[in-house]
Structures are given as structure tokens and as C-alpha cells.
Amino acid sequence: MKLKDLAQHLGLSQTTVSRALNGYPEVNEETRRRVLDAARRHGYQPNANARRLATGRASAIGIVLPTDRNMLLDPHYMEFQAGLGETLLRDEIDIVLSPSRGGDETANYQRMAVGSRVDGVILSSPLIADERVRLLTELGLPFILHGRTESDIPHAWIDIDNEGAFRHATKHLLDLGHRRIGLINGESRFTFARDREIGFRSALAARGITPEEDFIAGGVMSDEVGYRIAERFLAERPRPTALLVSSMMMSLGAFRAIRAAGLELGRDVSMIAHDDVFPFLNPDVMVPTMSTTRSSIRAAGKRVGELLMEIVGGRAPETIHELWPVELVIRASTGPAPAD
């Protein structure tokens, strides 16, 4: 059933039917009712591609998934997508995935931009100086950054306060008497990891403590890497009495390393991990319960979707900068520093 058929059936022109369906005002209310009614009865749905061609709008947003950077492999993306969906589906916006191999993301973005496959894209996990901002600006493809990057080019971003989160977490550990604190971070090329390290260092500096460089490390945010780094930290003498960890996945590994070293979490070693709020990894049911800096990545996904649609709708990207505060939730994995 196409528009033409529906129009014929109603004895109206395509024009009027189209207008009635799309809510244009210059249509008699009675006519509109008839049209909407008939459309529902016949299960009419416009051909998405015809509409796209006619309007020039893709009604879709894109995400490039780097399938070889370990990035995508973790659950963060999934949660983020779920959040995105909450916004976009309501407005009949499609989410187009463009998995990219071999670090050749440029091609993916180009492809999306040129064929008018999508109206805009979402940039996740930005590097400290991320080329994609320039690339997309040149391509003229609207975008929003989830995270931040250094760039002269004005652009939209939304980020959590990674620096503040880790500053507060560090400060909390200091207040508990900890002096040797290990930082198990994400990969240092990502802005969020840099910001967390800055927050960590600044809290130490505020107390006149010089951080031990051996107690700062980062890597892919996996269970495995968490284990390895924690194992290394705990083998040092004197060893750290507290760990600050960039993800719950890593904290699982770190926890194992603590056990493996014959130590007890929350007593011998304290730990605070960053929690992106995965439904399948709940810090409240861990044993012991895990102290966290918490910010829902799903909520972020939802908001990112909203904002991108605003940009596509004409809002100036440079007016969009949101920095979300991060909550520090103290649970049982943190305790006073043990006596030396």
C-alpha cells in the first residue's frame, strides 16, 4: 500500500494525504481524521527511503564501531546504545552501526557523510587530541562528542566530571589515612583516563604528596588487565594500601589479585572503582560491596541522543557543553589505612 493507493482510495490527492499524515495545518480537520483513519485501517506506512530522498533527511544517526580497538569489546558500548535507543526510537530515528576494521574509521565517516545515510554521528571515547572532530567538521557531518578532546574547533560535547570524581575519591582515601594509593586507569590515550589521572594527582598534591610513578598504570579496561596491574602493584614494597580503579571490570581482576596475594579487600587494601552502572555488575552485591564513583553510561547515551537531534534540528553545536557530576558512593571496600 503506497501513498498513491491510499489517496485514490480516499478520493484525495497525494498532496493532501501526505499533509494530513505529516500534521500540516492547511488540512481540514475532518479530512485529516478520514485520512488518519484510513491509514490506520490499511496499515499504511510510508516508504522510508522515498521519504528520505524527498526530504533529504536520513532520519538516522550513525555510530562507528572500532572493532579492532579493544574499546568496543567491552560492555560500555552496549549500555550506551541502550540509552540512545530510549531517545531515538521515539522519534523514529534509526541507529546505523558502522563497524570499522583496521583503524580506518575515516572511510566509515566519509561513507556516512556523503551518501546522506545519516543526519549525524556520535563520537565515543575520544582521544586527547582526536582527529575526528576536524574530520567531521570538514565533512560537514553534524556530531556530538561523548567525552572531551582538545580542539580549536567549536563542537558539542557531553562528559562526566572524571577529574572531579577521581579527585574526590582520592581525597576520601587520603582522609582514611591512605598514603600509598595505586591508580589502575584506562588507556592513557583517552581523555577520560588523562582526566582521571589529573584528578588523582591534584588530590595528592593538595596534601603535599608526590605520587609514586610505579603506582600509576593503565590499559584496556578488562578483568585481565586489572588483575595484572594490581598484581604488579601489590608485589611492590611497600605496597599500596588503596587502589583507585577505572572500571568495574578491572576491579574484578584487581579483587582477584588482592585475594591471590593473601590480602583482604576493605581491610588490607581499600578500593574505589568507577561504576558505569551495568545492570549485570552491581557493586552492592559484591563481597565486600564495592565503593564506587558512579555515573550511568546509559543515562548519558539517552542524553547524547537528545542533543544530537537538537543539533540536527539546527541548534548550534558550540552551545552544547554538558559536564555531569559524578557521585562517590562509599561501601565496604574502603576502610582506614592499615598501620604500617
Add this chain to the structure above:
Amino acid sequence: MKLKDLAQHLGLSQTTVSRALNGYPEVNEETRRRVLDAARRHGYQPNANARRLATGRASAIGIVLPTDRNMLLDPHYMEFQAGLGETLLRDEIDIVLSPSRGGDETANYQRMAVGSRVDGVILSSPLIADERVRLLTELGLPFILHGRTESDIPHAWIDIDNEGAFRHATKHLLDLGHRRIGLINGESRFTFARDREIGFRSALAARGITPEEDFIAGGVMSDEVGYRIAERFLAERPRPTALLVSSMMMSLGAFRAIRAAGLELGRDVSMIAHDDVFPFLNPDVMVPTMSTTRSSIRAAGKRVGELLMEIVGGRAPETIHELWPVELVIRASTGPAPAD
């Protein structure tokens, strides 16, 4: 730059240029070279939506993500998508995500089918009697099932041998002398979970052992649920000496429960977990290393993409049934049953 411009620039008709670009044979080789050359120089890329409208092919496949079923929240989807991308990106096929809330997936599928938004869809995590097979058949939307379901309607599927995998794993534990084996399964409404239970039971039955119903449980495949079930099992007297677990995530929780009960994995309690091969959760680096039934979900995603494109291309779905064997990898988490 559109086709018309390019044609004008070359002094050719749109027809010829279009044919040259799309590899039709009835075009002079020299002309084709000129066209391809000019297209590259001008960075010409056809408008995706115009092409879609003209050909009637969407060059896209769809995935409905149930955002409220806990399903999607786990990392399986992500790995699967990565695999999909390996196939589809090569052929310029888009992956369209359709997140669905409130269990109203029907609407999502309908939407994809009618607007010719996608050429076909992928069905993941089928229930034992999954309505979607009938729905999609009626909608006339090509699809492939990743997993199996009971249905009179002939359809394409690809699945791993869940039953065989768990039968072998159980048999291996029996060979090690274990008699009380706990099954920590996925949610029982899913076919894969049922099949695993069948495999488990049949291995026991083959030795004349009646399974203890209290040692069979299932739930969302999360760390948390793994912990809870294992904790419950281990509180029983006599307790199981081995656990068979449906996912690595659950096995993490189960492992914690074993430690919490003051037991040692691989000595007091053996464990075999199903490993979908996540790059961030490597059974080889766990302590102790984890015995697994292994089958890469990413490889499955890749194959599913290939097969779906074959179906879209005209291959009869009922000719597509692939059952993949599952490897049993014995590592340190399994050992002989302790004396009673």
C-alpha cells in the same frame, strides 16, 4: 557531486556512468576506466537513499534490541555485532539497530518490514517457542535465527551444539569422579538454556544418575546471579563438588561464592563454564585458569551476516541449518572429585 554532474563532466549519459560504476558488462573498458577515475578524483559517492528507492533494496539489515529484557545488557550482543560487521561492511551493508522497550518488539519488526528499511533481520536468543518466526514469515521479511526454536515454519538457523557441549562437559566431570554436579544455567525460557540442561541430564542419565533438582537453576547470566545461585548450591549438604556454568560472567560470581564459602576452585569444587570468547575475559589468565566449553560468538556473528545476505540474495531459508560443534577445553578449574 551527483551522478548527473559526473556524467556531464565526462560528456556521458547518466546511464553509462551508472553502469560503469556498478560493474555492468555492457560498457567499454576504456570508458569504464575514465568513469571510475573521475569518480575517484571527485570523491563521488552515490546517494544511498536514491539508490535504495530505485533498486528497492535497502542494503541494510536490522537487529531489534530488547532494551528491557536483561538480554541485551550483557556483552554477548556486542561481540556478535562485531562479527556481523566483519561480513557486512565489506558489502556496504548497514546495520540498523532498533532498540525496543516494553517487550513490544512486534512493532519494531513491523516498522522495519514495511518501510523497506532493511532487507532482512537477525533474530537472537530465541525462546523455546518463539513467536517471531511466525511474525516475520507473515511480514515477509527475510530473517535468520541465531539459535533454534520450535516451529512448523521452515526457516534458516545457525546454532552451536549446546546440548552436546554440556553433555561432554558433564561426562568429563563424571569421569573425574564427580557425582553431585550443579547446573547454573541461563534463563530457562531460552532454547539454548533448555538444550544445555538436556545435555546435562542426558550425560547423568547415561550413568544412571538422577539429577538433584535442587542443583539445577538458571537466571540472567550475570556475575550477580552466578554468585547467588552458587552460594545457594554450596550451602546444601552434601554440597555439589562441581559446577557447570552457562557463561563466563556467571562463573565470575560463582567463583566468588566458592571463595566466600572458604573453598578452593579446582580442588574442593570444580567448574566448567561456557565461554563465548570475549576478548576482555580470558579463561587462560584467570586464577586458576578456567575450564570451558568454547565457541566464539563473534565468529557466529560473522557467519550469520553471510548467510542472511545469501537469503536476501535469493537462497531458500529452509536450506540453511548449521550446527556448530563446541570445544571442551580443560584447564585448572577442574580436578578429581574430593573424597566425601
Add this chain to the structure above:
DNA sequence: GAACCTATTCAAAGCGCTTTCAAATCCTGT
């Protein structure tokens, strides 16, 4: 009653591509 609004509808022209059908050109064999 003529001129002028306003509200409502429609015919037709795109959107940028593919594809059918016809035409033009070039060979080949006789």
C-alpha cells in the same frame, strides 16, 4: 457586485538513482 481574503485542495515538478527500450556504431562474413 467587484475586489479581496482565507481555507482547502490539487497537479506537477522534483529528490538522485536504476533500468528498460531504442538507437547508434562497429565488425564480420559473403
Add this chain to the structure above:
DNA sequence: ACAGGATTTGAAAGCGCTTTGAATAGGTTC
């Protein structure tokens, strides 16, 4: 030199929708 076939190109008709510009009908105004 010419019919007949193969090769190569092009004009034009869609694909199903939106949107412009024009037309019609029904008041209003002076």
C-alpha cells in the same frame, strides 16, 4: 558493399514520497 550480429551508448520512465505554485470554493469587505 551490405545484411546481420555484437558492442556500446543514451533518452526517458520510473522508484514513492514531499513540496511548490496554482486553482477552487466560500466568505468578507466596501
